[in-house]
Amino acid sequence: MKVFISVDIEGITGVTSWNETELGHHEYNWAVNQMIKETIAACQGALEAGAKEIIIKDAHDYARNLDISKLPKEASVIRGWTSSPESMMAGIDESFDAVIFIGYHSASGENGNPLAHTMDSKKCTWLKINGEIASEFTINTLIAAYYGVPVVFLSGDKMLCENSKRLVANIETVAVKSGVGGATFNIHPDRACELIKEGVKKALKNIDLCRIEPPKNPVLEIRFKDHQDAYRAKYYPGAKLIDGYTVEYQAKDVLDLITARMFIL
Structure with a gap:
């Protein structure tokens, strides 16, 4: 094991x-x-x-x-x-x-x-x-x-x-x-x-x-403490600015989600 x-x-x-x-x-x-x-x-x-x-x-x-x-x-x-x-x-x-x-x-x-x-x-x-x-x-x-x-x-x-x-x-x-x-x-x-x-x-x-199944097409949302960080994060390909402090990303799978997280946050 x-x-x-x-x-x-x-x-x-x-x-x-x-x-x-x-x-x-x-x-x-x-x-x-x-x-x-x-x-x-x-x-x-x-x-x-x-x-x-x-x-x-x-x-x-x-x-x-x-x-x-x-x-x-x-x-x-x-x-x-x-x-x-x-x-x-x-x-x-x-x-x-x-x-x-x-x-x-x-x-x-x-x-x-x-x-x-x-x-x-x-x-x-x-x-x-x-x-x-x-x-x-x-x-x-x-x-x-x-x-x-x-x-x-x-x-x-x-x-x-x-x-x-x-x-x-x-x-x-x-x-x-x-x-x-x-x-x-x-x-x-x-x-x-x-x-x-x-x-x-x-x-x-x-x-x-x-054992659990990983989610398909998971949605990532990150609420930043500083609006400047959110503004910067929106430039990651596929990321969207939801409001002044929040960014959303629609991922293809878990690996895509954690890759986006690594660059956004």
Whole structure:
């Protein structure tokens, strides 16, 4: 069994402030250490479930967060950005059996996490696919589906875990925290790791229950915080300015959608 793991930080237990997510900031060290621990827990669960190969995409900020020397030797890690439209899913293809998301967070336009955002926290008010608010979980699950690979497990904030069921009804989730205003209510870091390990083991026994079909001709909408960014984005071939802040793009398929997203946002 070959497993792909995409890891972010804003949905890691305890992480509450942007300072804790920024490489080089003094508040970052403990947060990235917990990010590593939760990633290790996911790897352990996958290995105990029978995984023979694990590919991890470091998918936060500069994508150089994980200390690869601390990870199980069965895991390989993709660091940095490939500049391909798959972005946080760079490296995914049809050869994988399952996908796991660790440390994911609520979307721009939602209040489930003080650090809620979608792709670009400085530019995006919200991003929609087929009229529905889309998180990075949504986008990356559709990417996995495009390649025929089911997303079987998610850890992150409570709102995201609850909303994930709309797209993948049988996905296994572990909510490590919930957001209230600018605060987070967190489970103990060690408990988070225990639940992630066991959740991944359980999820990998039910892979086929998590398969979904990628949408055909999906519609992408992006609401920008700055009207100048929207005006610039309208010049992407096929993009339309809906109002002063919103751009719409009718895609042929998921790959077309994420390619447009890469250049527009």
